[in-house]
Amino acid sequence: MELSQQQAAAVEHLGSPALVVAGAGSGKTRTLTARFARLMERNVDSRRILAITFTNKAAGEMKTRLMQMTGRMDTDFPWVRTYHSACYTILKKHCTKLGYRMPLEIFSSYHQQKTIKEIALTQNIDKKHAPAILSEISRAKNSGNVNRYFDALPLITRSRTEGIYREYERILKEKNALDFDNILCLTRDLLRDHPEVQAEYREKFQHILVDEYQDTNNLQEEITRLLLGHENLFCVGDDWQAVYGFRGSNVSHFLSFPDKYPNARIFRLEQNYRSADEIVQLANGIIGFNESRMDKHCFSEKRGAVIQARTFFNEFEEAEWVARKIRTEFRSGVDYEDMVVMYRTKALSLWFEKALRQLQIPYQMVGSKGFFERKEILDLNCFLLAAAFPGDDVAFERIVNTPKRGIGPSMITKISQARVGLMSLQESARQMVKNRVLSKKVHDGLTMIFELLDAIKEMPPALAIQEILDRTDYLGYLEGYCKTPDEFNTRKDQVEELLHTASLKENLLDYLEDVNLIQEDKDDDDGGGKGVHLSTVHASKGLEYRMAFIVGLEEQLFPHWRSMESDRELEEERRLMYVAVTRAESHLYVTSASSRRKKRTKKSRFFYELDEAMDELGI
Numbered sequence: 340m341e342l343s344q345q346q347a348a349a350v351e352h353l354g355s356p357a358l359v360v361a362g363a364g365s366g367k368t369r370t371l372t373a374r375f376a377r378l379m380e381r382n383v384d385s386r387r388i389l390a391i392t393f394t395n396k397a398a399g400e401m402k403t404r405l406m407q408m409t410g411r412m413d414t415d416f417p418w419v420r421t422y423h424s425a426c427y428t429i430l431k432k433h434c435t436k437l438g439y440r441m442p443l444e445i446f447s448s449y450h451q452q453k454t455i456k457e458i459a460l461t462q463n464i465d466k467k468h469a470p471a472i473l474s475e476i477s478r479a480k481n482s483g484n485v486n487r488y489f490d491a492l493p494l495i496t497r498s499r500t501e502g503i504y505r506e507y508e509r510i511l512k513e514k515n516a517l518d519f520d521n522i523l524c525l526t527r528d529l530l531r532d533h534p535e536v537q538a539e540y541r542e543k544f545q546h547i548l549v550d551e552y553q554d555t556n557n558l559q560e561e562i563t564r565l566l567l568g569h570e571n572l573f574c575v576g577d578d579w580q581a582v583y584g585f586r587g588s589n590v591s592h593f594l595s596f597p598d599k600y601p602n603a604r605i606f607r608l609e610q611n612y613r614s615a616d617e618i619v620q621l622a623n624g625i626i627g628f629n630e631s632r633m634d635k636h637c638f639s640e641k642r643g644a645v646i647q648a649r650t651f652f653n654e655f656e657e658a659e660w661v662a663r664k665i666r667t668e669f670r671s672g673v674d675y676e677d678m679v680v681m682y683r684t685k686a687l688s689l690w691f692e693k694a695l696r697q698l699q700i701p702y703q704m705v706g707s708k709g710f711f712e713r714k715e716i717l718d719l720n721c722f723l724l725a726a727a728f729p730g731d732d733v734a735f736e737r738i739v740n741t742p743k744r745g746i747g748p749s750m751i752t753k754i755s756q757a758r759v760g761l762m763s764l765q766e767s768a769r770q771m772v773k774n775r776v777l778s779k780k781v782h783d784g785l786t787m788i789f790e791l792l793d794a795i796k797e798m799p800p801a802l803a804i805q806e807i808l809d810r811t812d813y814l815g816y817l818e819g820y821c822k823t824p825d826e827f828n829t830r831k832d833q834v835e836e837l838l839h840t841a842s843l844k845e846n847l848l849d850y851l852e853d854v855n856l857i858q859e860d861k862d863d864d865d866g867g868g869k870g871v872h873l874s875t876v877h878a879s880k881g882l883e884y885r886m887a888f889i890v891g892l893e894e895q896l897f898p899h900w901r902s903m904e905s906d907r908e909l910e911e912e913r914r915l916m917y918v919a920v921t922r923a924e925s926h927l928y929v930t931s932a933s934s935r936r937k938k939r940t941k942k943s944r945f946f947y948e949l950d951e952a953m954d955e956l957g958i
């Protein structure tokens with residue numbers, strides 16, 4: 340693998356913690372992978388290197404690259420993982436120390452939402468607040484200190500959130516289940532409170548490598564420190580691209596690395612291999628408006644970018660111009676897949692979808708709704724969950740009347756009321772069937788479900804899904820559910836895809852574990868199909884395109900109205916702008932509309948900053 344001098348210096352370093360302060364397009368992943376391979380050449384056992392990536396997809400790509408470079412097998416890299424996946428592996432082995440037992444169930448975001456809504460109902464809180472409460476709880480946990488986090492909340496938010504949090508945690512524990520954040524919280528507790536466990540992993544991990552270090556949160560930072568029994572810590576990141584503060588990431592871990600590790604070596608990767616230098620300089624100019632950042636002098640040896648900033652009368656004109664421009668570029672030889680339209684919030688995509696459809700230009704949405712959150716996928720997975728975890732009320736409630744078999748909400752309430760002690764819904768329903776206390780229709784419906792759940796429990800996951808499809812005529816039901824044949828075909832394709840994914844696992848529990856660990860990749864679906872990419876800026880992170888359009892550059896939209904209250908939030912918005920600009924290799928178009936939804940708009944401050952930077956560069 341070819342490395343620049345700067346990259347090679349970082350790869351070779353030994354003897355103290357190291358931070359690689361990298362620019363966009365500077366080959367961070369290449370450097371991290373090369374370092375891993377180099378450590379192996381120096382006889383470090385690959386199974387004793389913990390390499391943390393930001394997504395499961397990135398972990399998979401890194402492993403594949405390592406296999407190609409070293410000729411080793413996938414199983415030789417067991418600790419190339421995300422924080423969640425690594426922590427879950429540790430937890431599985433030691434969960435009894437914390438009062439849990441195997442198998443543990445990981446709650447999906449559907450399970451979380453449903454549970455929070457039910458608790459809210461019992462506490463007279465409108466269930467419309469559930470998403471906000473859930474994200475507040477998540478931030479509290481990731482802050483590393485839940486009590487301190489709640490103490491700092493405004494009284495109204497606190498009174499609404501804290502009670503729900505306590506009840507939610509009680510239910511999770513009672514169900515022997517974890518949510519995504521608890522995977523980290525409990526691993527921290529385990530390592531902190533059980534010195535023998537900490538010693539085991541400190542001994543095991545001879546080197547710790549962390550990618551995307553700018554986006555670690557307090558809890559992840561604490562876990563890293565608990566695992567680190569030496570000085571072999573190697574972190575790579577770009578503080579200019581830290582864009583997950585809104586969900587608890589804390590860029591100050593990155594910025595304060597030299598204070599935390601006074602003997603740390605700092606390396607810089609400043610050459611951008613992706614974009615032409617005009618784009619790199621423009622991006623430098625924009626980030627220059629941020630106060631808190633590390634110094635870097637990013638540059639590129641490529642020249643000849645095309646950069647344009649345009650304002651249109653309204654959103655229709657803006658979208659139409661973008662679509663026409665895309666058509667012109669396509670006709671002159673640029674592939675649709677080499678072009679991206681980026682916006683700050685998903686709601687903006689509508690206008691561009693319409694304009695592209697009108698010109699019959701194919702497009703695909705990047706990072707749209709996670710595969711496992713789609714209705715048909717959730718339905719089928721809930722059957723599997725109800726079979727594997729009879730205590731999972733959320734899954735059972737979802738499937739008990741899917742497809743419809745006359746077991747509506749009032750029947751579910753009846754089943755729920757018949758529970759004794761810690762009995763689950765499913766157990767209660769089984770008891771009622773046994774006691775023959777139900778109408779014939781409900782009795783037969785439930786009997787059919789229980790026979791199905793008992794049959795699939797020990798089956799490999801793909802076979803189990805096929806069994807569900809056959810016994811419930813699920814596709815017949817789905818066809819009736821869909822509004823158009825097109826919608827049905829798309830959903831049917833998803834079911835096929837699910838069957839394929841499930842066929843890669845032999846065991847139901849392994850499959851379900853994977854499904855729920857993969858939640859964190861929601862934003863990381865790069866489409867993979869044909870057509871122009873439409874993407875939020877967040878979902879475009881890590882991707883690269885020959886031609887990029889950044890649209891909707893208006894105050895309130897970008898920067899977004901919810902992130903304009905403090906300098907800290909505004910700086911994060913500006914870093915998002917930086918991410919967007921640095922996706923482009925050679926062509927960058929920035930647009931805004933003077934009126935949107937019939938209201939006058941104000942041009943984004945980023946638009947002016949960009950103008951200023953362009954002036955300075957003489958573009």
Ligand SMILES: Nc1ncnc2c1ncn2[C@@H]1O[C@H](COP(=O)(O)OP(=O)(O)OP(=O)(O)O)[C@@H](O)[C@H]1O
Nearest residue numbers: 341342343363364365366367368369612613881882
């Ligand atoms: N030493 C090198 N020589 C030539 N090309 C390189 C070198 N290092 C990286 N590249 C190429 O530069 C491009 C950017 O690399 P990569 O995507 O790893 O950057 P990155 O640092 O992760 O970027 P970003 O943070 O902006 O997503 C890739 O196409 C990669 O193959």
